[in-house]
Amino acid sequence: MxxxxxxxxxxxxxxxxxxxxxxxxxxxxxxxxxxxxxxxxxxxxxxxxxxxxxxxxxxxxxxxxxxxxxxxxxxxxxxxxxxxxxxxxxxxxxxxxxxxxxxxxxxxxxxxxxxxxxxxxxxxxxxxxxxxxxxxxxLSPAKMSPHRNRLLLTELGETRLATAAAGPRQEILRQVDGQRSCRDIAFLLCRSLYAVTVEVSRLLAENFLLVPPPDFDRAGDDALPRDGTGMRALPRRRRGASGINDLLPLRPSSIRTRRKSEGMQ
Known part of the structure; x- marks a missing residue:
């Protein structure tokens, strides 16, 4: 065989x-x-x-x-x-x-x-x-798309970025601005998409990064929680803009189906 x-x-x-x-x-x-x-x-x-x-x-x-x-x-x-x-x-x-x-x-x-x-x-x-x-x-447990999901630093992530030694993780954290995806960061760093996505999934699991909702406004988010979790307070979401489709496990789907789903939100 x-x-x-x-x-x-x-x-x-x-x-x-x-x-x-x-x-x-x-x-x-x-x-x-x-x-x-x-x-x-x-x-x-x-x-x-x-x-x-x-x-x-x-x-x-x-x-x-x-x-x-x-x-x-x-x-x-x-x-x-x-x-x-x-x-x-x-x-x-x-x-x-x-x-x-x-x-x-x-x-x-x-x-x-x-x-x-x-x-x-x-x-x-x-x-x-x-x-x-x-x-x-x-990567399916991460429930994150390397193309569509944007990334945001948590309070813990900002602390790590400011204090940790240089390395692959620091390179990734330095490129996170609330608007870039794994794909964007991979091109900026000239690294493979898979390698960047693997590291991002680990940073998400360790609460250094988070995936904000699709309508996230980076400039308008100044509040930080005081419960010791290190997670940023997310902005209020619009009705129907939960972004649940972006948080489902990685899976290929037709563009027609995805556009229909977006049109119903």
Whole structure:
């Protein structure tokens, strides 16, 4: 049994096999017969899977930093082709995670262009889908979208930012302003979306960060609680603006369904 064969059973990918996400899964698994082309995923943020001879050679999405952004990280210096291939692989896996963690409307095939400079040797669709499933499952307890949910420092977070030593967490906290999402911070720091989202989920669990409601006005929030929790007092919400849809576990859903839900609020 090959690696791909182990994931052709839909029951092994419960977070991914949902309409219309299952269409993307079906098309990628079906490409293992030697297909070449670009599977374009329409959604928010959407993206594309570049496939050569049944192998995925690149994944691009507006929801995650690509190879060039990752290479632009301060202090990073390439040591050779092996590291470039590793960064390219990281970008491909992160792009797949970004697509799956957003909303998916539909997908279609297009011809592949030649001469793309950032491609891996090729990975099996089954392996990439399984890795994407693993990442979604690992972050689902956080009930936070890396694309839509904005982040806000708590009182504890502000204290940590002012007193803790420099490090990856401090980099993230420094970028939090009540308006930025994990995606925004990932691009600012030239770090992978998944790595930033994992760290943010930990900071949320430790009460250094919180996810404010969608109508949060950063400039109008000056009150801090005095109960020792370190959590900021949130502004009063408008009727119907609870933001409950933004706090549900990560799951792909159609744009049409999401827009209908927003229109009912």
């Amino acid at each position: 090959t690696t791909t064969d182990r994931f052709t059973d839909a029951r092994r990918l419960p977070l991914l096999v949902r309409t219309p996400t299952q269409n993307v899964v079906r098309e990628l698994l079906g490409a293992t017969d030697g297909r070449t082309g670009v599977l374009r995923v329409v959604g928010d943020p959407g993206g594309e899977f570049r496939v050569r001879s049944g192998q995925i050679v690149a994944v691009h999405s507006a929801g995650a930093p690509g190879v060039f952004e990752l290479l632009a990280r301060p202090g990073r210096a390439l040591t050779g082709d092996a590291e470039l291939r590793a960064v390219t692989m990281m970008a491909a896996v992160d792009g797949a995670f970004a697509i799956a963690a957003g909303s998916i409307d539909t997908c279609f095939w297009a011809e592949i262009s030649n001469g793309a400079p950032t491609e891996v040797a090729g990975v099996e669709p089954g392996w990439l889908l399984a890795e994407t499933e693993r990442r979604l499952r690992a």
